[in-house]
Amino acid sequence: MSNTTAQAALDGLIGAERIAALNDTLGKAKGLPGAAYGPDFYRLEQTDFFPRLWCPVAFASDLPDPGDAYPVDLAGWKILLLRDKTGELRAFHNVCRHRAMQPVPSPCKGLSHITCAWHAWTYGLDGKLVATPTIGGERENASPDFDKADTDLRPIRIAQWFDLIFVNIDGQAxxxxxxxxxxxxxxxxxxxxxxxxxxxxxxxxxxxxxxxxxxxxxxxxxxxxxxxxxxxxxxxxxxxxxxxxxxxxxxxxxxxxxxxxxxxxxxxxxxxxxxxxxxxxxxxxxxxxxxxxxxxxxxxxxxxxxxxxxxxxxxxxxxxxxxxxxxxxxxxxxxxxxxxxxxxxxxxxxxxxxxxxxxxxxxxxxxxxxxxxxxxxxxxxxxxxxxxxxxxxxxxxxxx
Ligand code: FES
Ligand SMILES: [Fe+2]
Structure with a gap:
């Protein structure tokens, strides 16, 4: 959502008067209204809060070895955490570039590649699409008519502090x-x-x-x-x-x-x-x-x-x-x-x-x-x- 749209949605749920009351002298201030804890505000947080921050989502020790994969859910954002062959942590949207299945639906170990279960599109641990079995017909693993541009898993910013893994979805933090x-x-x-x-x-x-x-x-x-x-x-x-x-x-x-x-x-x-x-x-x-x-x-x-x-x-x-x-x-x-x-x-x-x-x-x-x-x-x-x-x-x- 654009900033203006998010502000308008926020104003609909928590008007300027309520925000002023929240910011009053602490002894007089009023907390967020009950609506801030309900489904409409949560939808706003999904689009305009969680993506903007560095958010803790997992522990680095959840995926200790190269080839470990660990999917997480951050307020509905499906995120795939991976430890690549060099031991580096990576994060991707857990969305297959074919028809959007989650390529890694549950934690797993010892991966050399990620293969989506539905039609076997296969990605390297760097997120690159490396194989599309039978895409061009039986025994035809390529198609001259298929444009492979922009078919890699979409990366997400990732960082580690102590054992906490953080992601920043919008890349702007x-x-x-x-x-x-x-x-x-x-x-x-x-x-x-x-x-x-x-x-x-x-x-x-x-x-x-x-x-x-x-x-x-x-x-x-x-x-x-x-x-x-x-x-x-x-x-x-x-x-x-x-x-x-x-x-x-x-x-x-x-x-x-x-x-x-x-x-x-x-x-x-x-x-x-x-x-x-x-x-x-x-x-x-x-x-x-x-x-x-x-x-x-x-x-x-x-x-x-x-x-x-x-x-x-x-x-x-x-x-x-x-x-x-x-x-x-x-x-x-x-x-x-x-x-x-x-x-x-x-x-x-x-x-x-x-x-x-x-x-x-x-x-x-x-x-x-x-x-x-x-x-x-x-x-x-x-x-x-x-x-x-x-x-x-x-x-x-x-x-x-
Ligand atoms: S949805 Fe992943 S290969 Fe088809
Ligand atoms: Fe407590």
Missing amino acids: PPFDEHIAPLADLVSEFDHTKLARAEDWSTVYPANWKVTVESVLEEYHIPFGHPQLTRGVRRHNPMLHGAGRTFMATSNDREYTDRAKADSAMGMPGIFPPIPSTDPNGTTPNRSHFIVVSPTGAMQTRSDHMLLGLMLPNGPDSTNVRFVHYYVGDAATDPALAPVRDKLVEAWKVVFAQDVDFVRNTQANHALRDEVGLDTRFSPYWESNLRQFQQMVVEVIRGD
């Missing part, structure tokens, strides 16, 4: 290094290159992707929704950071009344090696970061492990959530530590399951509250990031 710099800077105190992948798990949140992101974006609800996270902790000392199109985060320097109690509440007896500091003379900071990697990723760091996550929309009112856990070196794979790692996975699953009722319930109320004419509000102390997220969504669609 800023260079990736520039894009990720503010987030790289925030977590630069930890040497994350020492981390290795361990367990992964997934779930479905019965809510719009923005309700899902909003549920992990603020820590206002932690003592009420996840009381186990406050056990043994005197103060969290939260610090909010944000660069909307790249990330929004809360960092915590915890003070403990009982560190062992805090660790065991997360199923964690404190036996994993700490993530090394990037300062050779420094010690690992006892700091955690809860980060939304805009718009569909998450990064949660503790001093001895990290989670990377994805929150990929699956329609207007459903979000596929995936998390991968990482530990330093062998601690990620050591079988002797597997029971402790499993305990930690279970503890995090409990945290995310606690949010499911909140997001389901809220999603159900978004249409209703528009009917009644009810707005949402922000805590000036805890939710400036949440407001920034909502502003970012509007700004991207407006083409600001």
